[in-house]
Amino acid sequence: MVMSNQEQERERKAEAHTPKTGADLLIEALIEENVETLFGYPGGAVLPIFDALYKKKHLFNQVLARHEQGSIHAAEGYARISGKPGVVISTSGPGATNLVTGITDAMIDSLPLVVFTGQVNQPVIGTDAFQEADIIGITTPITKHNYQVRKVSDLPRVIKEAFHIATTGRPGPVVIDIPKDVAANPCQDSYDNSFHLPGYQPTIKCNPLQVKKLKEAIQQATKPVILAGAGVQFAQASSELLEFAETHQIPVVNTLLGLGTFPGEHELSLGMGGMHGTYAANTALYDTDLLINIGARFDDRLTGNLDHFAPSALVAHIDIDPAEIGKNVNTHIPIVGDAKYALIEMKKQIKDSPTFKAWRDVCLSNKKEFPLWYNEPTEAMIGQWVIDKVFKATKGEAIVATDVGQHQMWSAQFYKFNKPNRWVTSGGLGTMGFGFPASIGAQLAKPNDLVVAIVGDGGFQMTLQELSILQERHLPIKIIIVNNQALGMVRQWQEAFYSQRYSESIFSIQPDFVKLAEAYEIKGVKIEDPHDFEKQLDELIAYDGPVLIDARVLQQENVYPMIPPGKGLNEMIGVKP
Amino acid sequence: MKRIITAKVKNRSGVLNRITGLLQRRQFNIESISVGRTEHEDNSRITFVVDVEDFQKLEQVTKQLNKQIDVIKVSDITDKAIVSRELALIKISSNAQLRTEIQGIIDPFRATIIDVSKDTMSVQVTGKQEKIEALIELLRPYGIKDIARTGITAFLRGQQPSNQEQTPFSLLN
Numbered sequence: 001m002v003m004s005n006q007e008q009e010r011e012r013k014a015e016a017h018t019p020k021t022g023a024d025l026l027i028e029a030l031i032e033e034n035v036e037t038l039f040g041y042p043g044g045a046v047l048p049i050f051d052a053l054y055k056k057k058h059l060f061n062q063v064l065a066r067h068e069q070g071s072i073h074a075a076e077g078y079a080r081i082s083g084k085p086g087v088v089i090s091t092s093g094p095g096a097t098n099l100v101t102g103i104t105d106a107m108i109d110s111l112p113l114v115v116f117t118g119q120v121n122q123p124v125i126g127t128d129a130f131q132e133a134d135i136i137g138i139t140t141p142i143t144k145h146n147y148q149v150r151k152v153s154d155l156p157r158v159i160k161e162a163f164h165i166a167t168t169g170r171p172g173p174v175v176i177d178i179p180k181d182v183a184a185n186p187c188q189d190s191y192d193n194s195f196h197l198p199g200y201q202p203t204i205k206c207n208p209l210q211v212k213k214l215k216e217a218i219q220q221a222t223k224p225v226i227l228a229g230a231g232v233q234f235a236q237a238s239s240e241l242l243e244f245a246e247t248h249q250i251p252v253v254n255t256l257l258g259l260g261t262f263p264g265e266h267e268l269s270l271g272m273g274g275m276h277g278t279y280a281a282n283t284a285l286y287d288t289d290l291l292i293n294i295g296a297r298f299d300d301r302l303t304g305n306l307d308h309f310a311p312s313a314l315v316a317h318i319d320i321d322p323a324e325i326g327k328n329v330n331t332h333i334p335i336v337g338d339a340k341y342a343l344i345e346m347k348k349q350i351k352d353s354p355t356f357k358a359w360r361d362v363c364l365s366n367k368k369e370f371p372l373w374y375n376e377p378t379e380a381m382i383g384q385w386v387i388d389k390v391f392k393a394t395k396g397e398a399i400v401a402t403d404v405g406q407h408q409m410w411s412a413q414f415y416k417f418n419k420p421n422r423w424v425t426s427g428g429l430g431t432m433g434f435g436f437p438a439s440i441g442a443q444l445a446k447p448n449d450l451v452v453a454i455v456g457d458g459g460f461q462m463t464l465q466e467l468s469i470l471q472e473r474h475l476p477i478k479i480i481i482v483n484n485q486a487l488g489m490v491r492q493w494q495e496a497f498y499s500q501r502y503s504e505s506i507f508s509i510q511p512d513f514v515k516l517a518e519a520y521e522i523k524g525v526k527i528e529d530p531h532d533f534e535k536q537l538d539e540l541i542a543y544d545g546p547v548l549i550d551a552r553v554l555q556q557e558n559v560y561p562m563i564p565p566g567k568g569l570n571e572m573i574g575v576k577p
Numbered sequence: 578m579k580r581i582i583t584a585k586v587k588n589r590s591g592v593l594n595r596i597t598g599l600l601q602r603r604q605f606n607i608e609s610i611s612v613g614r615t616e617h618e619d620n621s622r623i624t625f626v627v628d629v630e631d632f633q634k635l636e637q638v639t640k641q642l643n644k645q646i647d648v649i650k651v652s653d654i655t656d657k658a659i660v661s662r663e664l665a666l667i668k669i670s671s672n673a674q675l676r677t678e679i680q681g682i683i684d685p686f687r688a689t690i691i692d693v694s695k696d697t698m699s700v701q702v703t704g705k706q707e708k709i710e711a712l713i714e715l716l717r718p719y720g721i722k723d724i725a726r727t728g729i730t731a732f733l734r735g736q737q738p739s740n741q742e743q744t745p746f747s748l749l750n
């Protein structure tokens with residue numbers, strides 16, 4: 001990507017002769033925002049933008065996915081792991097609509113994205129022109145904000161606003177729709193990009209008086225529990241959380257997306273709460289008299305039936321998004337602000353607390369008494385065991401991206417994350433096809449870290465064309481297909497709640513995944529025997545390059561424990577073998 | 578319960594779409610909505626009348642509106658000292674003989690006749706919602722052919738009674 005002096009000279013000359021266009025301004029704005037990695041896919045309406053990019057290609061790491069859905073999930077993985085906004089460029093019409101799933105996913109999981117979509121020329125907007133789609137209309141409910149740029153002079157300001165909005169407060173996706181003529185036409189060299197958003201002033205610093213209320217509540221409490229969500233990660237407040245929990249000896253439950261914000265192997269960690277959470281976590285959430293929610297949004301997969309959620313608790317909720325507070329769960333102590341700031345304020349104000357020893361002991365003995373479990377395999381492998389082995393082989397230090405389904409829940413249960421920023425999964429939307437491309441974004445964000453993509457055989461087939469990127473860049477991602485030859489999670493529900501009528505959930509045929517990997521010049525291995533798996537795993541993980549492991553597992557395994565749909569935290573099934 | 582909520586918004590394309598879409602998506606019932614420019618050319622004011630079950634739902638409406646980037650300020654002004662008005666145009670069947678009689682009905686409402694044809698007559702009335710409804714009921718026996726209403730628009734009176742606390746409705750902070 002380095003240019004020779006000659007080339008640079010030629011470029012300078014060319015630039016001096018041609019007037020600047022909107023597309024050039026766009027590229028300049030990206031440079032100003034320190035964007036390095038771009039997930040773009042070209043097409044008619046964005047030809048001017050890709051042409052302008054071509055001239056500056058030495059400044060960007062451009063990643064060409066093979067489907068726009070791959071681009072945007074990769075951008076999400078990149079954003080989740082790097083903490084920086086993921087930037088996507090697509091063409092109008094089908095290019096833009098192919099992004100819709102990813103935009104929705106980023107919205108519900110609060111991932112910062114700036115998405116540029118091409119649009120048809122302004123004179124034909126509204127005439128059903130070739131590749132015209134009303135992407136502003138389509139994305140209004142699934143974006144934190146969106147813009148259609150009508151005047152090139154607005155472009156620099158809009159881009160600056162978009163990055164600001166995407167990355168501050170509660171992060172989220174912002175779409176900028178750019179008609180082709182805005183990008184193509186000559187324009188002035190520069191425009192004012194200063195902005196003022198009177199309607200957008202996120203509250204970062206919480207009100208100390210509210211923290212005082214929390215302090216008083218802690219003095220009164222006998223059974224406090226902390227629920228830590230992804231907000232802790234966005235605020236980079238893990239060490240403050242650890243200190244707070246340790247100081248007061250309060251047990252911690254993590255949400256699915258919050259895994260890693262509190263060390264999974266810490267004594268005070270009760271693991272994940274919710275539908276497939278641990279008995280210790282769900283029982284603590286049920287019995288607690290003071291629930292301290294830090295950066296979690298009380299999703300229904302966490303709470304179960306609301307009538308049985310923390311029924312006797314005083315609820316304190318720290319969230320940067322005031323609209324989350326009181327939305328699902330009645331809240332007594334609302335604290336609006338950044339989690340890190342709130343934890344620092346809590347440390348300042350809350351010096352001592354009663355000892356919660358009796359309660360702590362109950363929680364810890366539940367943890368000991370009712371651990372997550374599976375039956376040790378003898379002949380055939382099972383998903384839980386595979387993930388447990390991967391956890392041990394990677395010493396819990398890998399970046400793990402998953403798809404959606406049983407393997408996702410098993411990963412959440414058996415891969416203990418001791419550090420934040422290691423876990424990439426689609427929580428709110430539950431998007432199959434997310435995991436593998438997201439792992440690519442994660443690897444691009446951390447080129448030197450080990451990245452493992454744990455996927456189901458169903459979801460992997462939704463976006464596997466991105467194997468091309470691994471081939472092209474030799475990204476050393478380790479793909480583990482937990483292959484049960486079924487849409488496992490659907491099969492499980494059909495078994496449990498639809499009298500084993502397996503309607504369209506079992507695959508009668510499958511591709512040869514090893515050959516498929518080889519078609520992309522990627523090392524592929526199929527493993528059926530648990531001993532083989534154990535024998536080969538270390539080597540495969542250490543392999544210098546991408547690997548696809550087709551791990552054949554028993555189809556009949558189910559994810560337990562479970563809160564059945566409509567039931568409460570206290571009504572778990574499958575708690576013991 | 579019915580609440581009157583006003584929102585000051587930036588005049589940007591799509592802002593109304595974003596807001597009405599939000600209200601529909603989150604299942605808030607809108608009774609009426611009226612929009613227009615304010616004293617500031619960059620801003621518009623939207624007045625909503627919403628029908629919500631309880632205060633928790635009401636708080637969600639205001640918070641979700643507030644969350645929109647182009648929404649500058651949201652207030653629930655129901656319990657404040659406010660002036661609220663609606664304008665209605667009512668077309669009724671009428672003939673030459675009935676005109677004076679109808680005039681007599683609408684006069685106390687300070688409504689005006691704005692159009693007359695051989696067998697219809699159109700009336701314009703402004704005021705509180707109850708007043709408009711009362712007039713419609715009185716005119717109904719003559720045969721209503723058409724009604725167009727603007728929905729309520731409202732703002733705070735110049736002076737708020739001092740005993741009324743100025744806290745905006747929120748459980749927060």
Ligand SMILES: Cc1ncc(C[n+]2csc(CCOP(=O)(O)OP(=O)(O)O)c2C)c(N)n1
Binds near residue numbers: 404406430482488
């Ligand atoms: C795009 C999409 N379509 C459908 C679903 C519904 N769904 C949830 S889990 C699941 C099965 C996933 O099967 P697989 O990828 O093989 O993973 P497994 O559950 O077997 O681990 C399905 C179909 C979904 N979450 N996302």
